Amino acid sequence: MRTALCETFGIEHPIVGFTPSEHVAAAISRAGGLGVLGCVRFNDADELDTVLDWMDANTDGKPYGVDVVMPMKVPQEGTSVDLGELVPPEHRRFVDRTLSELGVPELPSEQQQSDAVLGWLHSVARAHVDVALKHPVKLIANALGSPPKDVIDEAHDAGVLVAALAGKGDHAVSHVDKGVDIVVAQGHEAGGHTGEIASMVLVPEVVDAVGDRVPVLAAGGIGSGRQVAAALALGASGAWMGSYWLTTSEYAMTAGDTAMQRALVSAGSADTVRSRIYTGKPARLLKTKWTEAWESPEAPEPLPMPLQNILVSEAHQRIMRSDDPEVVSMPVGQIVGRMNAVRSVQDVMSELVRDTEKTVARLGELS
Amino acid sequence: MRTALCETFGIEHPIVGFTPSEHVAAAISRAGGLGVLGCVRFNDADELDTVLDWMDANTDGKPYGVDVVMPMKVPQEGTSVDLGELVPPEHRRFVDRTLSELGVPELPSEQQQSDAVLGWLHSVARAHVDVALKHPVKLIANALGSPPKDVIDEAHDAGVLVAALAGKGDHAVSHVDKGVDIVVAQGHEAGGHTGEIASMVLVPEVVDAVGDRVPVLAAGGIGSGRQVAAALALGASGAWMGSYWLTTSEYAMTAGDTAMQRALVSAGSADTVRSRIYTGKPARLLKTKWTEAWESPEAPEPLPMPLQNILVSEAHQRIMRSDDPEVVSMPVGQIVGRMNAVRSVQDVMSELVRDTEKTVARLGELS
Structure with a gap:
C-alpha cells in the first residue's frame, strides 16, 4: 500500500505517527512509517537536542520529523513570570480546590514552582525549529496552522518539508499559499486541538480545496486498517495518527504513566470531551473527573492560550504523579474506544498495514 | 458496486436515500437505490396512505421504504391540546419576539392555530406503520432506535425489514437484540438527530459490535463517491444519505421552498449547529439567524420532546412562508458544504456510483 507520500519521504507505509515520546517516534520510523516527535514538552531546547541525538542513533537511518506549536501570528510575550501574573487568583483557587477535592496530592516541596510548559510560547517553538534543523529531520509540522514565513523559508533552505x-478547507488553502508543503486535515473526532468538521466531510473538502498543489494527510479517528483505507478513499495521501500510539509499550518507556494508559485502555469512544481547559483553545481530551470538574457551574471560563496552560501546568504535574486513572488530563481522540490493549508499535503498524490491504482487496471484490 | 444489501432489497446500488419528499424517494428508487420516505410530516395517516398510493404508481415496481419517528419507550401522551398546555408561556413569548425581530410575518388568519407536527407522537407513528404495511414497502426505519417489539413483529409478519x-455501538447491539434487521450508524456529522461520535470512528465500532448478525449502513457526511467508498471501507454494507437530496430538483417539487434550497446551496460545512431547538433532542441544523437567536443569553432552554416541536411548529410554518434564506429552520448535516447546486436525483445517483467505482479502482492501484 504505497502512495506518493511514500516516495516523498522514503517511507514504506503512508502512515505518519505523531507522538510526544521519542521511543514511540523512533519505533514508528523503524516500522516503516514516519515518526513525528512532539516538541512542546521541551522547555529547554538543549534537552530537545539531546533527544534528537538519541533519535538519530535509534532510527536506523529511517526518516523522522518533529512537531512544534507555533501560532501563525507572532504574539507579544514576556517572560513566564510576566505571563503568570495575568492568571486571575480565582482561577488558581478553583484549580487548587478541585485538585484537593479529587484527592490529588501536592508536589513534593523540591518540585514545587517548576516551570510551566513553555513550548506553547512562540520563542520556545522557534528554538525547537532551530535545534531540529541541525538534525536530519525530514518534516517540521505545526499544530497551529502555517508557521511564520521565515520559519517556512528556513526549513525549505535546509531541504525540510x-x-x-x-480544520477547514479555506485554512488549508491559506497554509498552502504561505508555502506549506503538506496539509494535515484534522477532523472533529481527533485528539488535541480540533475543529467542528468531522473527517468524513473534512478530508475530501481539504483535498478538493488544495487540489494538486500539496498532498493531504487525514487525521482524526484512525486506528485500524479500515480507517486508513477510508482515509485513502476520501482522497488523502496517508494517515496522520496521534492518539493510537499512547497505548503502545514504547510510550510507557517515556511517560512511565501507567494510570494514564489504564484509563485510555478502559475508555470508550464516547469518553472524550472537547474543551478549552488544556491550552485555552478547544482540544479533545479524555473525559475524567478533572474535565467534569471544569464543566460544573462553579468552574471559571478557561483562560486564553497560553495563560490556561500556565494555570494548569502544575496541576498536570500533580495529576501525573498521583497515578489515578479517574483523574487524568490527556488529549485523546474518539479512537480511544479502539485502544483496548498495550501493544508494541511494530505490532500496531503490522496490523494497520495488513488490514488496510485486506480492506482494499475486499472493496475490489465488490465491483 | 454491489454489496449484500443489494441482494437483500433487490436494488442496484448500495445507497439508501432518506427524504421527506415522495418525489425524491420515488426518484431514488427509480435510479437504483432504496428511497425511504420520512413520515413525520403526515399528521393524518390517510394523507400518508394517499402519498404511498402515489409512490406505488411512480416507482416502476422498484422497492422503497418508509421512516417513522417512534421512541423505544411508549410515552404517556394526551391529545395535542393537553400537550400544548405544558409549553411555558415565556417560551412562547421568546418565539414570538424572535420571529418578530427577524421580520418573519405572521400566518394569514385562516392558517393560524393549525396543528403541530404530530408525527413525533407515538400513536401517530404507529398509524404510519399500519398504513405503510398495506403498501409494498420493503423497509420500515425508525429514527429513534428500535421500535417496540410488537411493531417489529408486525413488520416481520408482513415480510418487511x-x-x-x-449513534453508539451498544445502542446498535440493543437494537439487534430486539429484532432489528439493519442498523444505521449515524455519525456526529449527520443532519437531524445525531450523537457525539463521528462516522470514521462510529461505523467500524458498530460493525464490530453487531458482527455478522445484521448489515450496517453508514449515515453522516456522505455526498460523494469517495465518501460512499470510505463508508464501505469502514465495513458498512451501504450508505444512508439524507441531507444530500434536499438540493435536488425533485425536492423542490414537494416543498416548493426555494429560500431553503438557496440557503443550503450557499452554506459551507461549518454552517451547521447541533441543537435541541428543533425537536427537544440534539439535532444538527443549518446555522441561520433562527438558530443563533436560540443561542443568545436571553433564549430559554429548549423543551423536551415532543413539547419543543409543539412550541416551534407554527414558527416553522411562518419561517417557511417567509421565504428568507437567512431565517431557515432545517435539519442538515455537515455535507451541506458539498451541496452546491440543485440537480436531479438521477444526476446525483449516477455521479455517486461512478465516483465510488473510480475510488475503488484508484485504491486498487495503490497496492
Missing part, C-alpha cells in the same frame, strides 16, 4: 494542521 | 438508527 513543512506540514500544517487544518 | 426493520432498520434503526444508532
Whole structure:
C-alpha cells in the first residue's frame, strides 16, 4: 500500500505517527512509517537536542520529523513570570480546590514552582525549529496552522518539508499559499486541538480545496486498517495518527504513566470531551473527573492560550504523579474506544498495514 | 458496486436515500437505490396512505421504504391540546419576539392555530406503520432506535425489514437484540438527530459490535463517491444519505421552498449547529439567524420532546412562508458544504456510483 507520500519521504507505509515520546517516534520510523516527535514538552531546547541525538542513533537511518506549536501570528510575550501574573487568583483557587477535592496530592516541596510548559510560547517553538534543523529531520509540522514565513523559508533552505494542521478547507488553502508543503486535515473526532468538521466531510473538502498543489494527510479517528483505507478513499495521501500510539509499550518507556494508559485502555469512544481547559483553545481530551470538574457551574471560563496552560501546568504535574486513572488530563481522540490493549508499535503498524490491504482487496471484490 | 444489501432489497446500488419528499424517494428508487420516505410530516395517516398510493404508481415496481419517528419507550401522551398546555408561556413569548425581530410575518388568519407536527407522537407513528404495511414497502426505519417489539413483529409478519438508527455501538447491539434487521450508524456529522461520535470512528465500532448478525449502513457526511467508498471501507454494507437530496430538483417539487434550497446551496460545512431547538433532542441544523437567536443569553432552554416541536411548529410554518434564506429552520448535516447546486436525483445517483467505482479502482492501484 504505497502512495506518493511514500516516495516523498522514503517511507514504506503512508502512515505518519505523531507522538510526544521519542521511543514511540523512533519505533514508528523503524516500522516503516514516519515518526513525528512532539516538541512542546521541551522547555529547554538543549534537552530537545539531546533527544534528537538519541533519535538519530535509534532510527536506523529511517526518516523522522518533529512537531512544534507555533501560532501563525507572532504574539507579544514576556517572560513566564510576566505571563503568570495575568492568571486571575480565582482561577488558581478553583484549580487548587478541585485538585484537593479529587484527592490529588501536592508536589513534593523540591518540585514545587517548576516551570510551566513553555513550548506553547512562540520563542520556545522557534528554538525547537532551530535545534531540529541541525538534525536530519525530514518534516517540521505545526499544530497551529502555517508557521511564520521565515520559519517556512528556513526549513525549505535546509531541504525540510513543512506540514500544517487544518480544520477547514479555506485554512488549508491559506497554509498552502504561505508555502506549506503538506496539509494535515484534522477532523472533529481527533485528539488535541480540533475543529467542528468531522473527517468524513473534512478530508475530501481539504483535498478538493488544495487540489494538486500539496498532498493531504487525514487525521482524526484512525486506528485500524479500515480507517486508513477510508482515509485513502476520501482522497488523502496517508494517515496522520496521534492518539493510537499512547497505548503502545514504547510510550510507557517515556511517560512511565501507567494510570494514564489504564484509563485510555478502559475508555470508550464516547469518553472524550472537547474543551478549552488544556491550552485555552478547544482540544479533545479524555473525559475524567478533572474535565467534569471544569464543566460544573462553579468552574471559571478557561483562560486564553497560553495563560490556561500556565494555570494548569502544575496541576498536570500533580495529576501525573498521583497515578489515578479517574483523574487524568490527556488529549485523546474518539479512537480511544479502539485502544483496548498495550501493544508494541511494530505490532500496531503490522496490523494497520495488513488490514488496510485486506480492506482494499475486499472493496475490489465488490465491483 | 454491489454489496449484500443489494441482494437483500433487490436494488442496484448500495445507497439508501432518506427524504421527506415522495418525489425524491420515488426518484431514488427509480435510479437504483432504496428511497425511504420520512413520515413525520403526515399528521393524518390517510394523507400518508394517499402519498404511498402515489409512490406505488411512480416507482416502476422498484422497492422503497418508509421512516417513522417512534421512541423505544411508549410515552404517556394526551391529545395535542393537553400537550400544548405544558409549553411555558415565556417560551412562547421568546418565539414570538424572535420571529418578530427577524421580520418573519405572521400566518394569514385562516392558517393560524393549525396543528403541530404530530408525527413525533407515538400513536401517530404507529398509524404510519399500519398504513405503510398495506403498501409494498420493503423497509420500515425508525429514527429513534428500535421500535417496540410488537411493531417489529408486525413488520416481520408482513415480510418487511426493520432498520434503526444508532449513534453508539451498544445502542446498535440493543437494537439487534430486539429484532432489528439493519442498523444505521449515524455519525456526529449527520443532519437531524445525531450523537457525539463521528462516522470514521462510529461505523467500524458498530460493525464490530453487531458482527455478522445484521448489515450496517453508514449515515453522516456522505455526498460523494469517495465518501460512499470510505463508508464501505469502514465495513458498512451501504450508505444512508439524507441531507444530500434536499438540493435536488425533485425536492423542490414537494416543498416548493426555494429560500431553503438557496440557503443550503450557499452554506459551507461549518454552517451547521447541533441543537435541541428543533425537536427537544440534539439535532444538527443549518446555522441561520433562527438558530443563533436560540443561542443568545436571553433564549430559554429548549423543551423536551415532543413539547419543543409543539412550541416551534407554527414558527416553522411562518419561517417557511417567509421565504428568507437567512431565517431557515432545517435539519442538515455537515455535507451541506458539498451541496452546491440543485440537480436531479438521477444526476446525483449516477455521479455517486461512478465516483465510488473510480475510488475503488484508484485504491486498487495503490497496492
